[in-house]
Amino acid sequence: MSATHAGVVVLISGRGSNLQAIINAVRTGELPTDIKAVISNNPNAPGLTYARTAGIPTHIVDHRDFSAREQFDRALIKKIDAYQPRLVLLAGFMRLLSADFIDHYAMRLLNIHPSLLPDFPGLNTHARALQSGAKYHGATVHFVTHEMDSGPVIAQARVAVESGDTVATLAARVLKEEHRIYPRAIRWFVEGRLSIYKGQVLLDGKQHPEQGLNRNSHDP
Numbered sequence: 001m002s003a004t005h006a007g008v009v010v011l012i013s014g015r016g017s018n019l020q021a022i023i024n025a026v027r028t029g030e031l032p033t034d035i036k037a038v039i040s041n042n043p044n045a046p047g048l049t050y051a052r053t054a055g056i057p058t059h060i061v062d063h064r065d066f067s068a069r070e071q072f073d074r075a076l077i078k079k080i081d082a083y084q085p086r087l088v089l090l091a092g093f094m095r096l097l098s099a100d101f102i103d104h105y106a107m108r109l110l111n112i113h114p115s116l117l118p119d120f121p122g123l124n125t126h127a128r129a130l131q132s133g134a135k136y137h138g139a140t141v142h143f144v145t146h147e148m149d150s151g152p153v154i155a156q157a158r159v160a161v162e163s164g165d166t167v168a169t170l171a172a173r174v175l176k177e178e179h180r181i182y183p184r185a186i187r188w189f190v191e192g193r194l195s196i197y198k199g200q201v202l203l204d205g206k207q208h209p210e211q212g213l214n215r216n217s218h219d220p
Contacts, residue, residue, distance in 0.1 A: 006086030011093040016047015018091040025183035036083040121149035141185040
């Protein structure tokens with residue numbers, strides 16, 4: 001089975017807007033792969049509706065049914081591996097994953113984070129960007145490694161922080177960029193165009209412009 005047709009499994013916890021962007025990209029042919037399943041730890045995740053409307057199988061692995069994170073992760077692995085995906089995508093999946101889980105999907109587990117990493121890992125990124133006086137904010141697609149929000153960067157998109165911005169207005173502009181760069185980064189992966197050299201992700205063997213952003217969000 002080729003990398004482009006091995007398919008992906010998407011993990012969500014909430015509204016699923018990035019999932020919908022991925023579904024749209026598959027539907028239009030921008031993203032040459034199949035979404036094999038969508039799995040959520042939250043049985044009430046609104047994003048499950050997007051998957052069901054698109055005819056994608058959905059599953060619930062509720063973390064509250066397990067007494068330990070490792071037990072939850074093992075159940076999640078079993079559900080994912082039933083589909084034998086080439087790639088596993090975190091799209092607003094709000095659970096910390098164990099080292100065993102990350103190792104099981106090493107270098108085929110992607111996440112999108114709403115900041116210009118390494119700035120503002122973790123939660124509440126938009127509020128923290130505003131509070132810090134950052135001139136730029138944005139989004140990052142990266143490989144998932146053991147340290148939270150720290151894996152090799154595949155793509156970034158930067159937006160200017162505007163005078164009068166609120167958390168809501170800034171978040172809306174960042175989200176638009178998330179919807180643009182996540183399907184693109186996934187496509188690069190499934191087409192076999194990504195490699196890692198000395199901890200840096202290369203596209204077609206070279207650094208690409210969306211990695212070449214000024215990482216310091218306070219710089220002009």
